[in-house]
Amino acid sequence: METSDNLLVCKACATQFDIPVTKPLSNCKICDDPRQFVPPQGQEWTSLRQLKHEGYTNKWQQDAVDKRVWSIWTEPKFGIGQRAILLETEQGNVLWDCIALLDKPTVDFIASRGGLQAICISHPHYYTAHLDWARTFDCPVFIAVEDEQWCCRADRDGRRRLITSDVENIHDGVTAVKLGGHFPGSLVLHWEKKLFIADTFVTVPSGLYHVDRPSGTTSFSFMWSIPNMIPLPPSAMHAMWKMLKSLDFDSTHGAFVGMDIRSNDVKKRVLESMKIQTRGEGHENHALLGESL
Numbered sequence: 001m002e003t004s005d006n007l008l009v010c011k012a013c014a015t016q017f018d019i020p021v022t023k024p025l026s027n028c029k030i031c032d033d034p035r036q037f038v039p040p041q042g043q044e045w046t047s048l049r050q051l052k053h054e055g056y057t058n059k060w061q062q063d064a065v066d067k068r069v070w071s072i073w074t075e076p077k078f079g080i081g082q083r084a085i086l087l088e089t090e091q092g093n094v095l096w097d098c099i100a101l102l103d104k105p106t107v108d109f110i111a112s113r114g115g116l117q118a119i120c121i122s123h124p125h126y127y128t129a130h131l132d133w134a135r136t137f138d139c140p141v142f143i144a145v146e147d148e149q150w151c152c153r154a155d156r157d158g159r160r161r162l163i164t165s166d167v168e169n170i171h172d173g174v175t176a177v178k179l180g181g182h183f184p185g186s187l188v189l190h191w192e193k194k195l196f197i198a199d200t201f202v203t204v205p206s207g208l209y210h211v212d213r214p215s216g217t218t219s220f221s222f223m224w225s226i227p228n229m230i231p232l233p234p235s236a237m238h239a240m241w242k243m244l245k246s247l248d249f250d251s252t253h254g255a256f257v258g259m260d261i262r263s264n265d266v267k268k269r270v271l272e273s274m275k276i277q278t279r280g281e282g283h284e285n286h287a288l289l290g291e292s293l
Helices: 048-053 104-112 130-137 145-150 234-244 266-281
Strands: 008-012 016-020 057-062 069-075 084-089 092-096 118-119 140-146 158-162 167-171 174-180 187-191 195-199 223-225 251-253 258-262
Touching: 048 187, 048 251, 057 104, 057 195, 092 187, 104 251, 118 130, 118 167, 118 174, 130 140, 145 158, 234 266, 251 266, 258 266
Parallel strands: 092 118, 118 140, 140 158, 195 251
Antiparallel strands: 008 016, 057 069, 069 084, 084 092, 167 174, 174 187, 187 195, 251 258
16 A cells, blocks of 8 residues: 555645555646646646655744744745644644645654644645644544545545534634635634634735725735636625624734734725725625625
8 A cells, every 4th residue: 555655746736646656647636626727837746755855845933923823834835835824722733724745854843832633724725635644643634514525535544524514613712714715615713813814815915014005905805716816706705704704803814924914903904805806896886895894
């Protein structure tokens, strides 16, 4: 039986398959989906063993404001290039989202911080090698039931926990909230007054500037496909807002290193961004425009 290090991994999205690297598939079902893309050079494959041989390593960085939060990412960039975020809670650690590469230095680092009690993944583009992570740290991994069809490895150890409700307690004080939109089961994670958003909605460059922001400046985009720039309709954004409006948060933490917005009015900026996109799509009378904090 092939070890996980020798299983097929898509170079474009970093998804791991239950197929030996010696028997590559003709296509990756994640990249064939219209939300993602096959690179111009065509479908290419690798394995975790090959990545380690080629010198890929993980880096980690402690959050500048909250020392209990760590970003973990791979260099050189691999796949989509997202970060995983380690949350050190009093009741135990939670990993938000996942990356493909899991090497000994990363295992040792996370173990030194207390290991993992749970993993929660926002959407299928970040499923990567989550079963390896869950097995290594002997913990469950939470995903939305609506997106189970995108899993590309069989869960032989029973690690996956399918989120069937709109709100799921991942760990004491750490809550997954199902917003949908990008994928039917797209999640955000709420902990204290922090909202970890991944790609469920997207932190945009104008959102990071915080001084003397001109009126009408957006902070977030709400996309069905981020790389192919297909926006969500107002109805989807409105459904997302109805789930968000009860949450208390003063920071958002996006999919990539540096995508952190801290502001007392960040929740207001989420709603403002939804309204800007709604008007930009030509909907001047949609019910979302009447929403307020």
